Amino acid sequence: MQVRIGVQFVPKELVVDTEQSADEVQHALAEALAAERGVFVLKDRRNGRVVIPADRVGYLEITEEEGRSVGFGTQYT
Template identity: 45%
Template sequence: MEVKIGVQHAPREIVIESSQSTAEVEAAVADALSGSSKLLSLVDEHGRKVLVPADRLAYVEIGEPATRRVGFGAAL
């Protein structure tokens, strides 16, 4: 699953591919925003941990990665 994280005062968003479920990511975001955790902690599909300070979160977008089209004449 693809997770995009917007960080305040940062020009680019953080994009990770995670093997965590939607419910796990939502729970981590909810914990960070409720104040019970000072960091949003997610693990990408390579096992690397991504930590973002909870007070700097602008948005979190959770979704399936877009399929890539191959070829010159890929129909829209």
């Protein structure tokens, strides 16, 4: 799944491909926001990590991966 993270005072969003579920990502952010000086940690597919101060997260956009179609389409008239 792909997660886009908007960080305050950073003009470009972060894009992370993760194997975590949408619920896990949402829960991790909620826990980080609840903690004093919490840190939001997201694991990417290559075992790397993205670490952001939770109070600086502006938004999360979570996109489930769709099955990709392969091949060429044909239109009939």
